[in-house]
Amino acid sequence: MILLSLLFAIVLIPQTGPPKVTEIKDSDKRELIGSLLSGDSYSVEEFTLRIHKKENPYGSAGNDTGEITHSYFFVISDNDGYPRRSVFEVGAFYGPEIKEVRKESGLIEVDIEYYANFKKTVRTVFIRQHRISF
Numbered sequence: 791m792i793l794l795s796l797l798f799a800i801v802l803i804p805q806t807g808p809p810k811v812t813e814i815k816d817s818d819k820r821e822l823i824g825s826l827l828s829g830d831s832y833s834v835e836e837f838t839l840r841i842h843k844k845e846n847p848y849g850s851a852g853n854d855t856g857e858i859t860h861s862y863f864f865v866i867s868d869n870d871g872y873p874r875r876s877v878f879e880v881g882a883f884y885g886p887e888i889k890e891v892r893k894e895s896g897l898i899e900v901d902i903e904y905y906a907n908f909k910k911t912v913r914t915v916f917i918r919q920h921r922i923s924f
Contacts, residue, residue, distance in 0.1 A: 809904075811922050814863075814877040817844055823863050823877045824839055832898050834868065837919045839898050840865040860886050862902070866920055867870060876920040 796819055796837050829842040842863040851857035859883025867873040883904035889912060890901040899918040916923050 797869050807904075809881050809883055809924075811903075811915075813923070814879060820877045821873060823865060826865075829863075829865075830888075830891075832893060834893050834896060834898060835869065836896055837869055838867050840867075841888065841900070843886075844879070844881070844924045850882060851884065853872065859884055862886070862888075864900075864915070864917060864922055865871045866917065866922075868919070870917060874920070 805899065814823065816917070826840075826842055831842045832841075840868075844863055845860045846859045846861055847857050848858060851861045858905045859882035861879050861883065864878045864880055866876045868875075880902075883902065884906070886902050886904040888900060889903045892899040896918060900915045901912050901918065902915060903912045905911070913924060
């Protein structure tokens with residue numbers, strides 16, 4: 791019953807704006823997030839992408855119910871002996887789920903399904919070596 795109520799509440803919450811990409815530039819945070827071992831990993835010849843899901847703070851959905859949103863950390867590491875690491879935070883999303891990941895030469899595409907304006911929406915994130923865009 792609680793799960794059904796939560797799912798119903800998520801569907802009724804409008805998305806307050808489109809998700810965004812923010813590069814994490816603080817070296818300590820980048821090192822911490824980049825060293826996490828959980829999350830899914832995808833590789834192409836030039837780099838490896840690891841995706842970590844983040845639970846945002848209580849009330850991040852922006853209403854009085856205390857509901858939360860989620861974001862993803864995308865960690866990009868070079869595939870060489872001393873890899874450079876980039877970390878990007880992508881979100882915030884209501885009820886997100888990664889639906890599909892496609893790999894090509896030098897490119898990884900990630901489809902994220904989430905609720906926006908009372909309906910399911912899919913947004914594709916394009917990941918290249920140390921760059922992310924929608």
